[in-house]
Amino acid sequence: MELDLTLIWAVLIATAVFLYVAMDGFDLGLGILFPAIRSKSDRDVMVNSVAPVWDGNETWLVLGGGGLFAAFPLAYATILPALYMPLILMLLALVFRGVAFEMRFRAATPRGQLWWDRAFSWGSFVAAFCQGIALGAFVQGIRVEGRAYTGGWWDWLTPFSLLTGIALVVGYGLLGACWLIWKTGGELQIRAYRLAKPLGLATLVGIAVVSATMLAISGPFRDRWLNLPGMLIGAPVPILVGLLAWRFAHALARREELSPFLCALGFFLLSYLGLGISMWPHIVPPSITIWQAATHPKSQAFLLYGAAILIPLVLTYTAYVYWLFRGKVTAGAGYH
Amino acid sequence: MSADLLPSALDLARAQFAFTVVWHFLFPAFTIGLASYLAVLEAFWLATDRDVYLDTYRYWLKIFAVAFAMGVVSGLVMSYQFGTNWSVFSDRTAPVLGPLLGYEVLTAFFLEAGFLGVMLFGLERVGRRLHFLATGLVAGGTLLSAFWILSANSWMQTPAGHVLDADGRFVPEDWWAVIFNPSFPYRFAHTVTAAYLTTAMIVGAVGAWHLLRDRANPRARLMFSMAMWMAALVAPVQLVLGDLHGGNTYHHQPAKVAAMEGHFESVARAPSILFGWPDAQARETKYEIGIPGLASLYLVHDLDAKVTGLNDLPRDTWPTNLPLVFWAFRVMVGLGLLMIALGGLSLYLRRKGQLYDEPWLHRFAVAMGPSGLIAVTAGWVVTEAGRQPFTVYGLLRTADSVSPIAAPAVAASLAAFAVVYFAVLGAGIWYLFHLFNQAPRPHEPGPSADQPVRTAGITAAPAVGAEPRLHPAE
Numbered sequence: 001m002e003l004d005l006t007l008i009w010a011v012l013i014a015t016a017v018f019l020y021v022a023m024d025g026f027d028l029g030l031g032i033l034f035p036a037i038r039s040k041s042d043r044d045v046m047v048n049s050v051a052p053v054w055d056g057n058e059t060w061l062v063l064g065g066g067g068l069f070a071a072f073p074l075a076y077a078t079i080l081p082a083l084y085m086p087l088i089l090m091l092l093a094l095v096f097r098g099v100a101f102e103m104r105f106r107a108a109t110p111r112g113q114l115w116w117d118r119a120f121s122w123g124s125f126v127a128a129f130c131q132g133i134a135l136g137a138f139v140q141g142i143r144v145e146g147r148a149y150t151g152g153w154w155d156w157l158t159p160f161s162l163l164t165g166i167a168l169v170v171g172y173g174l175l176g177a178c179w180l181i182w183k184t185g186g187e188l189q190i191r192a193y194r195l196a197k198p199l200g201l202a203t204l205v206g207i208a209v210v211s212a213t214m215l216a217i218s219g220p221f222r223d224r225w226l227n228l229p230g231m232l233i234g235a236p237v238p239i240l241v242g243l244l245a246w247r248f249a250h251a252l253a254r255r256e257e258l259s260p261f262l263c264a265l266g267f268f269l270l271s272y273l274g275l276g277i278s279m280w281p282h283i284v285p286p287s288i289t290i291w292q293a294a295t296h297p298k299s300q301a302f303l304l305y306g307a308a309i310l311i312p313l314v315l316t317y318t319a320y321v322y323w324l325f326r327g328k329v330t331a332g333a334g335y336h
Numbered sequence: 337m338s339a340d341l342l343p344s345a346l347d348l349a350r351a352q353f354a355f356t357v358v359w360h361f362l363f364p365a366f367t368i369g370l371a372s373y374l375a376v377l378e379a380f381w382l383a384t385d386r387d388v389y390l391d392t393y394r395y396w397l398k399i400f401a402v403a404f405a406m407g408v409v410s411g412l413v414m415s416y417q418f419g420t421n422w423s424v425f426s427d428r429t430a431p432v433l434g435p436l437l438g439y440e441v442l443t444a445f446f447l448e449a450g451f452l453g454v455m456l457f458g459l460e461r462v463g464r465r466l467h468f469l470a471t472g473l474v475a476g477g478t479l480l481s482a483f484w485i486l487s488a489n490s491w492m493q494t495p496a497g498h499v500l501d502a503d504g505r506f507v508p509e510d511w512w513a514v515i516f517n518p519s520f521p522y523r524f525a526h527t528v529t530a531a532y533l534t535t536a537m538i539v540g541a542v543g544a545w546h547l548l549r550d551r552a553n554p555r556a557r558l559m560f561s562m563a564m565w566m567a568a569l570v571a572p573v574q575l576v577l578g579d580l581h582g583g584n585t586y587h588h589q590p591a592k593v594a595a596m597e598g599h600f601e602s603v604a605r606a607p608s609i610l611f612g613w614p615d616a617q618a619r620e621t622k623y624e625i626g627i628p629g630l631a632s633l634y635l636v637h638d639l640d641a642k643v644t645g646l647n648d649l650p651r652d653t654w655p656t657n658l659p660l661v662f663w664a665f666r667v668m669v670g671l672g673l674l675m676i677a678l679g680g681l682s683l684y685l686r687r688k689g690q691l692y693d694e695p696w697l698h699r700f701a702v703a704m705g706p707s708g709l710i711a712v713t714a715g716w717v718v719t720e721a722g723r724q725p726f727t728v729y730g731l732l733r734t735a736d737s738v739s740p741i742a743a744p745a746v747a748a749s750l751a752a753f754a755v756v757y758f759a760v761l762g763a764g765i766w767y768l769f770h771l772f773n774q775a776p777r778p779h780e781p782g783p784s785a786d787q788p789v790r791t792a793g794i795t796a797a798p799a800v801g802a803e804p805r806l807h808p809a810e
Contacts, residue, residue: 052453055408059449063441065415070438073430080419080426081739087420088749091413092756098409099760102402103767119760147427147503153745296431296507303435310442317450324454324461 005300009071010283010290012307016067018272020060022175022265027054029176031097031124032169034117036195041331042188043117047101049183049329054101056318058094070303074147074293075283081149082142083134083156090130097123125169132168136161139214139275141286160213167206171268174199178261185328196260197252203264204245207271211238214278220286221278230277237274241267346738348746349421352753354720356413358713359757363407365712368482368528369535370400371475373562374455378468387778392555394780396539399771401456406764408449410757415441421746425727425737432498432506432514433488440484448477482528490520492728493719494588506728518588522581523719529574530715533675534708536566540678541705542772544698551692555776560701561691567679574672579634585719586635589729590644591653592722595661597631598624599645606631606643610666614658619647621662656724664717671711678704 027050037043050057068076080087096119104116137156142149177199180192214221224230248263283290294300343351374396381389415437418426454462454470462470497513498506508514543560546553586593594600598609598621607626614621632641646654655661678700685691723729727737 052457055405055449055452056446058408058412059441059445062412062415062445065412065419066434066437066441069415069418069426069430070434073427073434076419076430077423077427077739080416081423081741084420084739084741084745084749087416088752091416092752094412095409095756096760098405099764102405103763106402106767108770148423148740150740153742295434296505298508299431299435302508302511303438306439306442310446314442314446314450318446321450321453324458 005297005304006291006294008304009067009294009300012311013064013067013071014272014276016060016063018269020057020064021268021272023053023057023060025172025268026050026175026179026261027057028097028124028128029172029174029179031121031176032128032173033176033180033195034121034124037188037191040113042191044105045184045188045329045331046180047104047120049179051101052325053321056321058098061094071295071300072283072290072293073295074288077147078142078144078149078284078288079138082151083137084153086130086133086137086156086161090127090134093123093126093130095123096120097127124172128169128172129165132165133157133161135168136164136210139164139279139285140218142284144284144287160217163213164210167203167210170199170202170206171264174203174264175261175268178264182258182261183329185330193252193255200245200248200252200260200264203267204241207241207267211274224278234274234277237270237277241270244270342743343747345741345743345746346735348743348750349738349741350734352421352746352750353417355750355757356410356417356753358716359761360407360410360414361712361716362709363403363410364478364481365531365534365709366538367400367403367407368478368531369533370396370403370539371471371478372532373535373539374400375468375471375475376562378471382464382468388554388558391778391780392558392776395555395776396559397456399768401452402764402768402771404448404452406761410761413753419739421739421741422727422737423739425732428503428505428732428737429492429728430505432491432495432508435508435511436484436488436491436515440481440488444477444481444484448474448481451477479528482531483524486524486527487515487517487520490523491515491517493523493723494519495728495731500731506731519581519584522577522584526574526577526581526715527712529570529577530708530712532566533570533574534712536563536570537675537704537706537708538772539563540567540701541703544701545772546775547692548695548698548702549775553775555778555780557692559776560698561686564679564682564686564691564701567675568683569679571672571675571679575676578669578672583635583637586643589723591646591649591655592661592719593635594644594646594649595655595658595722596665596718597635597643598658598662599631599643600647602642602645602648604632604640604642605629606635606641606645608634612662614662616654616658652725653730655722657721661718661722664714664721668711668714668718671707671714674704674707675711 030046030050033046034043037046065076068079100116100120100123104113104120107113107116133156137158140158140160143151143155174196177192177196181189181196184192215225225234244263244266248260248267251259251263279285281289281291283293374393377389377393377396380386381393451470451473454467455474458470459467491514494517495506496517497508497510497515499509501507539559540563543556543558543563546556547560550556582593582596595614597606598612598614599606600614600620605628607624607628608630609621609624609626612621612624612626629639632643633639635641635643646658681697681700682691685694685697691697725734726732727734
């Protein structure tokens, strides 16, 4: 059987985007939780818990953009102009947040500190919201003629995209709270447990409402999920979400430390798989498939040789860095 | 209002790209050299076990953390801007450029970001040797990043190893020829050397600043001395590399060199024009003052050689802004010559044993602090404005590369970038100056997050006699 390089690349890019969502999700989530956790020492612990890894987390977003350019240039060249405003706003928010990350510890005055905390929090919130909006607008479809985007520059703004924006903010907040349960102790951990419960519930409501809205507004989506054979492939997803929700509630009640975080990641993974099932085989819904958007086979092969060696290597040393900074983070005795 | 008074979507997209890339490159231009400098400092520390190296390392590590973070976030913007604003360019060039950028992310960005955490926070956790390895990997990552991105940029300047398919897309034929395209070795050598000099000018200026306050501070002496060695040895090398790069450009992009030189007529014994104003309408450089024959000498290495001028090249391949290219080139070369002068003076005073004792030298070095950043930016303007009106030289015009985005959207995003970059990156730079202004102290704390930032003045300087003599800088 001949290797379908396009399929391999689609899986690789999808994996990179998921790794980004999983990893930057919890560190954006920390910023989203800032309004709920106000003491300086708690906030210091929160930021310290991701200080050694956030650069690496954000690099997966660069791989998402760069990989899309390399492997599916037609998708890159149509999706990015279509989502121009939310993407630019997201990038600006990430600039804000990244600089605030370094600066909030170094502000000379409490007032300065407060401003950088606000920049960090708002930057995280806006970045997450814009990513959710971009996701919603993308799922709703992008108007393409020939090889170019032909829609307007406000097309991305719909009630549905606002809904997905809110849902993603809530979901990232949940990831952040569960990360804190795992990585901190004492008072802050108790706060995180209290936050995780309503956030978990809100995330599940978000998943349900977004799914129901998709069923209501999209014909192809209905066909995929409510007819055979799509129903057979898709059916396990909502069932697993339900089981995981039960496990999550259990984990919170029993004050488990790692499993709430794994359950939260599970919600994201299942939603992501559900999205994949809905879109397949399109990369620019509703019209362009992964094969139509794929770059030249020579380019696919040339980068794949390197990726086959480098991606496992990257994952290995990323895991090593996480392992190196394992354990609880406490005030004043972080990584110093 | 007449439509041609308003900037077009194309002009705005160009302005936005220029604005974001110039801001972005300020940080890597500094951190590429700084990462290598940190690796050298840590190597000396491991070899000699002397605190002065560790203290100086930690001093610059805090600065590196801030500059690197700003490089990451402003660079993230760049990786999306090709698609948002230059979608046609992206679609056509992706088969060639995509894998190069993909390799940059996979070989360089992950390496840098992954080991930066270890470098900043990991010394106690991993021990000295592994920590040195992490520093080395970050430094290596910055160089790999420069390798791939400059290969991609060079391919746009001197495209090779590809064919054009029916859709007007560039399809790779020979990867070796794509990556090592004709201008790449020259551009890579010239740019990395420029980054090293940029770092040397900043490190030297900070060292000199503290020597002006306390000429006995051994950490200030160390950084000043190392930076001045760099200026003395590498600035002249850069002149040679620049000349070779210019010769290569003359061969492949004669219109760019003609714009740099202000040459309109093709003449033998072409003059090197020192000052003047190239006027595209009049097809001549006005008010020119030049040295006859010099341009023939350094471009063709023959005093009598004929040098091609703009008038012998098609008008629609001329760079669109001739005075910009002309003057940016003079700024770059002028600053390069001043760096050579600084290096030479430092060498002279070092031989006399007065390197740390002449305040005028230190003031000169302080004044030269931003010279590397300005020169790098000017050089960037020369090469990028000089290859207009093309994105892929000779093959794809800038006007045919742009996204179908309405002018108001691009204008709004450009305004937002301007506000955010000046506010946020400006605050970051202000903070860098705050760090520069703090004297490097013994037992310099690392970039630990909850350490209060103490302002140490001259009074915090150590007892001078207790410090060992420096090595190898003295």
